[in-house]
Amino acid sequence: MEPMEKMLDHYRYGPADEANRERLRALLLPEADRFAEALFGYMASDPYTLSFFPTEEAVRRRKAISRTWFQALLTDPLDEDHLKRLHRAGKTHLDIGLPGHYVSAAMSFVRGYCHERVAALAADPDEARALTATVDKLLDLNLDVMTEAYREEELRRVFLSKRTETALIRWVERLTHGLNLLLVVGLVAMTGAIAALFVSDVIQVPAGRLDVGVVKALGSLLILWMMIELLHAEVRYLRGGRFTLRVFLELALVAFIRKLFVAALEKSDPVDFGLILASLLVLGALFFLMARTDRQEGVE
Numbered sequence: 001m002e003p004m005e006k007m008l009d010h011y012r013y014g015p016a017d018e019a020n021r022e023r024l025r026a027l028l029l030p031e032a033d034r035f036a037e038a039l040f041g042y043m044a045s046d047p048y049t050l051s052f053f054p055t056e057e058a059v060r061r062r063k064a065i066s067r068t069w070f071q072a073l074l075t076d077p078l079d080e081d082h083l084k085r086l087h088r089a090g091k092t093h094l095d096i097g098l099p100g101h102y103v104s105a106a107m108s109f110v111r112g113y114c115h116e117r118v119a120a121l122a123a124d125p126d127e128a129r130a131l132t133a134t135v136d137k138l139l140d141l142n143l144d145v146m147t148e149a150y151r152e153e154e155l156r157r158v159f160l161s162k163r164t165e166t167a168l169i170r171w172v173e174r175l176t177h178g179l180n181l182l183l184v185v186g187l188v189a190m191t192g193a194i195a196a197l198f199v200s201d202v203i204q205v206p207a208g209r210l211d212v213g214v215v216k217a218l219g220s221l222l223i224l225w226m227m228i229e230l231l232h233a234e235v236r237y238l239r240g241g242r243f244t245l246r247v248f249l250e251l252a253l254v255a256f257i258r259k260l261f262v263a264a265l266e267k268s269d270p271v272d273f274g275l276i277l278a279s280l281l282v283l284g285a286l287f288f289l290m291a292r293t294d295r296q297e298g299v300e
C-alpha cells in the first residue's frame with residue numbers, strides 16, 4: 001500500500017480540495033442518515049447483496065457502517081490510520097466472499113448520489129462543479145484502497161499457481177528424461193537380442209534349407225538395422241534434436257518386408273500375401289509423403 005501522502009499526490013488532491021472538503025462537510029454531514037438509507041436501498045434492490053443482511057440487526061449494523069464511513073469520508077484526517085481503516089474494509093469484503101465487482105458498482109451508486117446531492121445543495125453550478133471534482137477524488141481513492149485487498153489476493157493466487165506449475169513442469173521434465181534413459185537401455189538390450197537372433201539364424205543356415213536360412217537371417221539383419229536407427233533417433237532426441245515419426249514408419253516397413261519374405265518362402269495363403277502387399281503399399285506411400293514433407297521443410 002502506498003503512503004497516504006503519495007496517494008494524495010497521485011490523485012492531485014491539494015489544499016483547494018481540502019477547502020472543498022470543508023464545504024462538503026457543511027453540506028452533506030447533516031445528511032449522513034439519508035445517505036445510509038439510500039445506500040442500503042441500493043444494496044437491498046439486488047437479492048444477492050441483500051442476502052448479506054438477513055436479520056434486522058444486520059441491516060441496522062450495515063446502516064451504521066455506511067453512516068460512519070460517510071462521516072469519515074468527509075471528516076477523518078487523511079492519514080495512515082484512515083488508509084488502514086479503508087484497507088480493513090476491503091479485507092472484510094474479501095473475507096465474506098463478496099466479489100469486488102459489487103463494491104465498485106456500489107461506489108458508482110455513491111458517486112451518483114453525491115453528485116446529485118451536491119448539485120442540489122451547492123450555492124451555484126461553479127461551486128457544485130468544484131465540489132464534485134473533490135468528491136470524485138475522495139471516492140476514487142477510497143475505492144482504490146478498498147479494492148487493493150482483491151488485487152493482492154489475485155496476485156497471491158497467480159503467484160501460487162505459477163510456483164505449483166513450475167514445480168510440476170520440472171518434475172515431469174525429470175520423469176520424461178528418466179523414462180527416455182530407460183528407453184535407451186531397453187533399446188540397447190533389444191538390439192543385443194536381435195544381434196543374437198541374427199547370429200543364431202546364420203549358424204542354422206547350413207543345417208536347413210539354404211534359401212530359407214538366408215532369407216531368415218536377412219530379415220533379422222533388417223530388424224537389427226532398424227533397431228540401430230531407433231537408437232540413433234533416440235540419442236539424437238536426447239541431445240535436443242527433433243522427434244521424428246519417420247523412424248517408426250521405417251520400422252513398420254521393415255517388419256512387413258520381413259513378413260513378405262517369410263510368406264513367400266512358406267507359400268502362404270494368397271489372400272494373406274495380398275494383404276501384406278497392400279499394407280506395404282500403404283506404408284510406402286506414407287513414407288514417400290513424409291519424406292517429401294521433410295525435404296520441403298529442410299529436415300535431414
Ligand code: HEM
Pocket residue numbers: 043048049050052058061062065069088089090092093096098102103106107110
Ligand atoms: C460503496 C461501497 C461500500 C463501502 C464504502 C463499504 C464499506 C464498508 C465498511 C467500512 C465496512 C466495515 C469493515 C470493517 O471495519 O471490518 C464494511 C463491511 C461490510 N460490507 Fe461493505 N461497503 C461497500 C459495499 C458493500 C457491498 C456492495 C456489500 C454487499 C453485500 C457490502 C457488504 C458488507 C458486509 C456484509 C460487511 C460486514 C458487516 C458486518 O461486519 O456486520 N459492502 N463495508
